[in-house]
Amino acid sequence: MTGIPKLCYFNGRGKMESIRWLLAAAGVEFQEEFLETREQFEKLLQDGALLFQQVPLVEIDGMKMVQTRAILSYLAAKYNLYGKDLKERALIDMYVEGTTDLMGLILMCPFLSSEEKEKQHTVIIQKATNRYFPVYEKVLKDHRQNFLVGNQFSWADVHLLEAILMVEEKNSSVLSEFPQLQAFKARISNIPTIKKFLEPGSQRKPVPDDKYVETVRRVLQMYF
Amino acid sequence: MSGKPKLYYFDGRGRMETIRWLLAAAGVEFEEQFCETREDLLKLRQDGHLLFQQVPMVEIDGMKMVQTRAILNYIAGKYNLYGKNLKERALIDMYVEATSDLNEIIMHHPLQPPENKAKHLASIIEKATMRYFPVYEKALKDHGQDFLVGNQFSRADVQLLETILMAEECKPDILSKFPVLQVFKARISNIPTIKKFLQPGSQRKLPLDAALIPKVISIFNIGNE
Numbered sequence: 001m002t003g004i005p006k007l008c009y010f011n012g013r014g015k016m017e018s019i020r021w022l023l024a025a026a027g028v029e030f031q032e033e034f035l036e037t038r039e040q041f042e043k044l045l046q047d048g049a050l051l052f053q054q055v056p057l058v059e060i061d062g063m064k065m066v067q068t069r070a071i072l073s074y075l076a077a078k079y080n081l082y083g084k085d086l087k088e089r090a091l092i093d094m095y096v097e098g099t100t101d102l103m104g105l106i107l108m109c110p111f112l113s114s115e116e117k118e119k120q121h122t123v124i125i126q127k128a129t130n131r132y133f134p135v136y137e138k139v140l141k142d143h144r145q146n147f148l149v150g151n152q153f154s155w156a157d158v159h160l161l162e163a164i165l166m167v168e169e170k171n172s173s174v175l176s177e178f179p180q181l182q183a184f185k186a187r188i189s190n191i192p193t194i195k196k197f198l199e200p201g202s203q204r205k206p207v208p209d210d211k212y213v214e215t216v217r218r219v220l221q222m223y224f
Numbered sequence: 225m226s227g228k229p230k231l232y233y234f235d236g237r238g239r240m241e242t243i244r245w246l247l248a249a250a251g252v253e254f255e256e257q258f259c260e261t262r263e264d265l266l267k268l269r270q271d272g273h274l275l276f277q278q279v280p281m282v283e284i285d286g287m288k289m290v291q292t293r294a295i296l297n298y299i300a301g302k303y304n305l306y307g308k309n310l311k312e313r314a315l316i317d318m319y320v321e322a323t324s325d326l327n328e329i330i331m332h333h334p335l336q337p338p339e340n341k342a343k344h345l346a347s348i349i350e351k352a353t354m355r356y357f358p359v360y361e362k363a364l365k366d367h368g369q370d371f372l373v374g375n376q377f378s379r380a381d382v383q384l385l386e387t388i389l390m391a392e393e394c395k396p397d398i399l400s401k402f403p404v405l406q407v408f409k410a411r412i413s414n415i416p417t418i419k420k421f422l423q424p425g426s427q428r429k430l431p432l433d434a435a436l437i438p439k440v441i442s443i444f445n446i447g448n449e
Binding site for chain 1: 298318355356
């Protein structure tokens with residue numbers, strides 16, 4: 001037992017990716033166990049390792065944590081990325097829920113038919129540019145600080161950067177009307193821990209491909 | 225300005241109900257403003273009151289809070305319903321994320337097309353009795369305490385009770401195999417603030433009337449946004 005957090009998930013982004021981002025941003029080393037087969041998953045279930053029979057699972061500080069948001073909130077608080085007080089926390093929570101909703105639209109894309117994918121891409125770009133990005137653009141413009149909340153690096157900044165990069169993978173010019181976000185993206189990408197995570201060879205996972213989709217379906221026996 | 229929190233939603237459960245439960249459990253009085261028509265929602269948007277153009281929205285402590293989880297986290301933190309330390313909070317979060325998952329499925333049941341309804345109901349019952357309730361039954365049985373986490377009343381207890389009652393509306397004997405949860409349900413229901421909320425005339429909302437479904441779909445433009 002090494003004492004470093006251990007992540008159990010598929011070898012791909014999915015719901016675990018935001019957790020990888022946050023650990024990396026906090027400069028925390030972590031191990032990963034990748035689910036490749038149904039048998040592995042059934043063993044986890046039989047061993048009672050998955051509280052609600054689902055992954056992500058993160059073993060950390062003697063706990064087998066499940067539920068993505070529970071894990072993220074724990075990490076944010078533990079590594080001082082959750083603001084200085086209840087009100088800052090409230091703001092961070094609001095912002096992160098927004099980026100979660102946006103990334104949620106992207107999360108399901110690999111599992112859609114090509115026709116549905118095209119429709120979904122339109123929805124993603126439309127929501128990003130009309131509903132979500134304007135909010136963060138205004139926040140940064142109004143307070144003129146480097147970070148979204150409380151003049152201090154937080155989970156909200158990490159999550160927004162992740163969301164921006166994911167949307168840009170769908171449409172590389174999506175930030176063209178958002179100068180504050182462009183500057184934000186450059187600035188946060190340059191934070192040493194984040195910069196390291198963005199380099200090839202890090203534990204950041206690539207855009208999901210057919211192999212990833214096939215693995216998820218096989219392991220979870222979910223043919224949707 | 226009354227200083228009381230003010231809730232903006234439609235006159236029904238939806239995503240605001242858990243917030244009503246938590247405020248009520250904490251003994252906090254609140255006001256409500258209901259969106260009766262799509263125009264009411266559009267006006268809130270136009271006036272810039274909705275950060276992501278969505279409700280729920282709760283005005284509290286000078287903030288216009290949106291995003292259900294953010295609101296619940298704030299209320300729980302403010303009224304000491306979030307455990308004593310980070311690890312208790314982690315456990316509470318795991319428990320309430322799961323009750324939220326189950327609530328989400330139940331919430332969508334009235335919106336299922338008729339040909340899907342029976343299958344959807346079966347799925348709710350299966351998830352409740354095979355995936356979720358066994359966890360809470362075991363947690364309570366193992367530590368033998370009155371509350372789910374840290375021997376202290378928390379949002380986890382409130383949210384579990386809410387979910388149990390909603391599941392019972394789907395199948396009245398759904399707790400038949402869960403004796404510890406039956407006792408838990410009785411115990412938490414008897415907490416004075418909760419007992420009051422469970423009485424007729426409180427701000428607790430009724431299950432969605434089938435006749436109201438078209439109105440809800442129209443207010444939220446469900447399926448199109």
